[in-house]
Amino acid sequence: MSKRNFVCFKCHVAVRREPYSGDAVLCPECGQECYNIGYKIPVPPKSKPEEWKALREEYFRGRLQDTVDQDLGKVRRKHTLEKEIAKLEARPGNDGRTREIRRLQRQLERL
Ligand SMILES: [Zn+2]
Numbered sequence: 606m607s608k609r610n611f612v613c614f615k616c617h618v619a620v621r622r623e624p625y626s627g628d629a630v631l632c633p634e635c636g637q638e639c640y641n642i643g644y645k646i647p648v649p650p651k652s653k654p655e656e657w658k659a660l661r662e663e664y665f666r667g668r669l670q671d672t673v674d675q676d677l678g679k680v681r682r683k684h685t686l687e688k689e690i691a692k693l694e695a696r697p698g699n700d701g702r703t704r705e706i707r708r709l710q711r712q713l714e715r716l
Contacts, residue, residue: 607644608621608622608623608624608644609621609622609623609624609641609642609643609644610641610642610643610644610646610648611630611639611640611641611642612639612640612642612648612660613632613634613635613637613639613640614640614657614660614661614664615632615635615637616632616634616635617649617651617654617657618632618633618634618639618651619639619648620632620633620639624641640664642660642664646660648660679716682716683713683716686709686712686713686716687713689709690706690709690710690713693705693706693709694706
């Protein structure tokens with residue numbers, strides 16, 4: 606597994622670490638937690654603050670996009686479950702169906 610670049614956007618410092626050590630990677634200068642930017646994105650030199658700013662914006666835009674995508678997926682999943690439940694409830698009840706409805710409702714609550 607190749608090492609990842611963990612960066613501190615405040616100090617413009619990068620630390621290379623194994624990606625799955627489990628420990629938070631701390632900035633050697635300010636001690637705050639660094640952000641994992643992977644291994645493909647080049648780390649700008651410390652002398653180029655405008656490149657750091659661009660990297661920071663790109664990073665948070667990317668993170669934001671992931672969150673938006675996750676929310677959309679959640680909404681879609683919720684609608685699917687609600688439809689499935691309504692369909693089952695419209696049919697005559699039996700033990701299997703009641704159990705299935707409960708199972709789907711639990712999934713829905715967890716979303
Ligand atoms: Zn720092």
